[in-house]
Every structure is written in structure tokens, then in C-alpha cells.
Amino acid sequence: MRDYPNLRHIRLIAAAVRLGALSRAAEAVGISQPAASQALAKLEATFGGRLLERSKSGALATARGRVVVRRAQRALSVLKAGQGKLARFAKHHAGGVDLAEAQVGMVHLRALSAFADAGSFSAAARRLGLTEPSVHRAARELEAILGVALFTGPSRHLILSPAGRVFARHANLVMAELDAAFDEVRELAGAYDGRLVVGTLPLVRTQIVPAAVVALAARRPEATIEVVDGPYDTLIQDLANGRIDMLVGALREDVPASELTQEVLFQDDLAIVARAGHPLAGRARITSDDLARYPWLLPRPETPSRLVFERLAANFPPDRPLAGVIETGSLVALRGILMMSDRLTILSRRQILYEEKAGFLIVLPVRLSEAARPIGLTLRADWQPTALQADFLAELRSAVAEEGNG
Incomplete structure (x- = not known):
């Protein structure tokens, strides 16, 4: 488990670069000058080198410091955005979301994130290597700071409330930014x-x-x-x-x-796929009636390829209703079922590249309407x-x- 820096220390170095002096940053964050110097020393130990160069003209970030400050500012921005999104839940809670930013600490964010991932305080404690009472206390402290209920349900079966899910997401993103800071200083x-x-x-x-x-x-x-x-x-x-x-x-x-x-x-085209040796293999022309004679192996509902199939099936003869459909999102299972049966499916040719080269699966000569779909990055x-x-x-x-x- 990574030892994340103290959020107050992160706020301190971001303020030092913004204000040009560690002393002014200490005042802005609300700590003494000696405490600020100790905090900077801890941060520099955490990130493996000097972060600030201090001179008579003020505090300047080193190359390493610029990386940490940039990620620190992004982390703090994510945290602030998370607070803002809780406003719509505040009307149900007298405390509102007038948060003193300095009150939220990394211990609070880690506790909420671990609960969101693990589903219980006991499992979250095991994940963090802490005691269950300490994780529970940190999560409830965060709830009190935010003034919004983060958990709901009976005590033995607590789950995240809608507000808890929103803020847990932002807690994860804060840690993702700090993870990136560690990686970038190593780079x-x-x-x-x-x-x-x-x-x-x-x-x-x-x-x-x-x-x-x-x-x-x-x-x-x-x-x-x-x-x-x-x-x-x-x-x-x-x-x-x-x-x-x-x-x-x-x-x-x-x-x-x-x-x-x-x-x-890139754009990808879908096709109708069957096993080699399928009764429809080798035919130059295949009709909707032909396709309706065989059972189908389909992707999950609402997926792009399932929608293409539904448009195709709309043209099947009304006296041949689909029966015995098998659904799967597993490409491994799908390939195996296809090769052992006369079922048909809709796939991209790219997905059966090796099976087609090996002669196990084939693409039938059927043009599918509106079958192109964009493939890319999200x-x-x-x-x-x-x-x-x-x-x-x-x-x-x-x-x-x-x-x-x-």
C-alpha cells in the first residue's frame, strides 16, 4: 500500500509556489514556519529529492517540484470539485457542505475509497492494513466534515449513499493524481x-x-x-x-x-460467423430465411453487435420465431460453442483472426446493414x-x- 503524502503538505507546497515563499504558504495553510519546514522535508523525502529552491527572491520549484506541484494542484482541484457535487445532497442534511478544506485528510479519502472497493469496513481495513475501528472512525469523520450522509442502511449492512458514491469517485481520482506524481518523478x-x-x-x-x-x-x-x-x-x-x-x-x-x-x-465491420463445415458454408447466396433456420449465439443486450443482430432479425420470416438463444459476453465461450454446433453469431472478423486462419471458423457472405462501428479510446x-x-x-x-x- 503506497504511503501517500499528507494533504496539508500538498496544499503547502502548492501555496509556496503560488505565493513565492514558504513563510507565506505556511500562513495561508495555517501552520507555523517550523512546521512548514518539517512538512517540506517530509515531502522531499517522500518524492525522493528537492522540491523547492529557496533564495532571497523567494521559493522556486525544482524540476521535480514542478511535477509534484502540478499533480498536487490537480488533486486539490478534484477534491474541490467533489465537494461542489455534494451540494445537491446538502438539503437533506443540516450541516450542508460548507467544508473547511484543510479538514479533509488522506486518511479520510483512503477509508472511503477502500470501503467503496471492498464493500465493508472489515474488508476495507484488511485492504489498508489497519484496524476496523480506525477505518470506521476515519470514514465517519469525513461524513461529519462534509455534512452529508456518505453511508446508508442498517449498521451491519451499510452501503454507500448516492453522495458517498460521488465523493468516493473523487477520492479515487485524488489518489490517481498522486500516483501519477510518484510515477512522473521517477520518469x-x-x-x-x-x-x-x-x-x-x-x-x-x-x-x-x-x-x-x-x-x-x-x-x-x-x-x-x-x-x-x-x-x-x-x-x-x-x-x-x-x-x-x-x-x-x-x-x-x-x-x-x-x-x-x-x-x-478505426471503423470496424461486423459479419455473420459460423464453424467451418456449417451447412451454410460455401453457399454464394444466403437469405434471411436461411439464417432463421439456425439457432443463434448472441452478445449481451444493448451492445452494438446485438443491435445489429436485432435489425437483421427484423427481416426473418414471422413464422420462424427465435428459440433457444444462447447469450454470452465471453469470447472464449463463444468460440467454443460455435465450433461445436451449427449456431451462428455476429462478430468482427478481427475477433476470429486466428480461428479463421486455422480453418476453424468462417465468415458467411451476408452484407449487414449499418454494421460499421467506431473502435477507439475512452x-x-x-x-x-x-x-x-x-x-x-x-x-x-x-x-x-x-x-x-x-
Whole structure:
């Protein structure tokens, strides 16, 4: 578990650079000059080197200090934005959200974040390596500071309230900014040993993301790279909450533009896929009646490929209703079921690249209407990548370009 710096110390160094003097920063933050000097020393030990150069003309940030201050300012901005979003919940609570900013500490944010991830105070305490009473106390202190209920339900089955979910997201994003500060000061020293977490949707898992990961690992061998998959709704929440750095896959129209941004990498066409040796294999013309004769293996409802299927199925003969549909979001299960049955499905050809080359699966000669879909990156709208993260984005775009030229 990372030892995050004290938030008051983060406020101090940001104020020192803004005001040009540590003494003025100490007064602004509300601590003594000796305490400010001790706080700066602790910060410099935490980040592995000098952060400020002090002279008669004032305090100037070193290169390392500029990195820390930039991320500190972003972290404090995220925290302030989180406070602002609690205003709509304040009418239910007498305390309101008139928060004295200096009261919120990292211990409070870590407690709330751990509860949000683990689902209980006991599990949060194990995750943080602390006692359950101390985590419970920190979370309840935060609730008192904010003046808004962060938890709801009976004491043995507490869950986050709507306000708790909002502020937990901002707590995670504060820590993500501080994580980036640690990584960037290491990068400044030439050490690219940070961590990258990439969320992936089915289409890009076969070739594009693996190619980018292999290229980045060769370029930055000390980096830790985690590739995660899962349902779109889960991954998009993980992205918004700062648990993953980016999401790569099919783009959606309903992404909240104020929080997330999308970048198209390429357009992909869907096709009808079957096993090699399927009764429809080798036929030059396949009709809607032909397609309706066979059972289907379908992606989850509301996914882009499922919507393409629904448009296709609208043309099936009315006397042939669909029956025995199998749904799965697992590409591994889908491939296995296809190869062992006469079921049909809708997939991108990119997703069966190896199976088609090996002669296990085939694409049927059927043109699908409105089957093109944009594939790309989904990022947090105000995200600023570290050098390692920027390197991966460059490798990802290069992998897309190479595949398009291949």
C-alpha cells in the first residue's frame, strides 16, 4: 500500500509556489514556519529529492517540484470539485457542505475509497492494513466534515449513499493524481517503472492491444502493465473512478461528455460467423430465411453487435420465431460453442483472426446493414497521462496503423 503524502503538505507546497515563499504558504495553510519546514522535508523525502529552491527572491520549484506541484494542484482541484457535487445532497442534511478544506485528510479519502472497493469496513481495513475501528472512525469523520450522509442502511449492512458514491469517485481520482506524481518523478530520473492499467473490450483483445503491450514492454521493460477485461458498464465505471487508465474497444453514443472523452481509432465491420463445415458454408447466396433456420449465439443486450443482430432479425420470416438463444459476453465461450454446433453469431472478423486462419471458423457472405462501428479510446476528459501512459497510447495508435496497412 503506497504511503501517500499528507494533504496539508500538498496544499503547502502548492501555496509556496503560488505565493513565492514558504513563510507565506505556511500562513495561508495555517501552520507555523517550523512546521512548514518539517512538512517540506517530509515531502522531499517522500518524492525522493528537492522540491523547492529557496533564495532571497523567494521559493522556486525544482524540476521535480514542478511535477509534484502540478499533480498536487490537480488533486486539490478534484477534491474541490467533489465537494461542489455534494451540494445537491446538502438539503437533506443540516450541516450542508460548507467544508473547511484543510479538514479533509488522506486518511479520510483512503477509508472511503477502500470501503467503496471492498464493500465493508472489515474488508476495507484488511485492504489498508489497519484496524476496523480506525477505518470506521476515519470514514465517519469525513461524513461529519462534509455534512452529508456518505453511508446508508442498517449498521451491519451499510452501503454507500448516492453522495458517498460521488465523493468516493473523487477520492479515487485524488489518489490517481498522486500516483501519477510518484510515477512522473521517477520518469524524471529516467526510471519508467510505473504502472499502467488498460481496460479492454472484446474486439481489441486479439491483436491490437497485445501488439501495443508487447511493443511497450520492449521499450519500457521495468513497467508494470495490467490488461483487464469485463462488461462495458463495469469498465466504464472503473475508468470514471480512476481504477483503470483508459478503455480500448467499441465506442458508445451515451458516454457522459463532461466526464469522459472518446477518440476513434478505426471503423470496424461486423459479419455473420459460423464453424467451418456449417451447412451454410460455401453457399454464394444466403437469405434471411436461411439464417432463421439456425439457432443463434448472441452478445449481451444493448451492445452494438446485438443491435445489429436485432435489425437483421427484423427481416426473418414471422413464422420462424427465435428459440433457444444462447447469450454470452465471453469470447472464449463463444468460440467454443460455435465450433461445436451449427449456431451462428455476429462478430468482427478481427475477433476470429486466428480461428479463421486455422480453418476453424468462417465468415458467411451476408452484407449487414449499418454494421460499421467506431473502435477507439475512452479516456477521462481531464486526464493527463504520464510519459509511460503516453508511450502506450503511441504504441496503440501505431498497432492500429500497422494493422490497417497489413
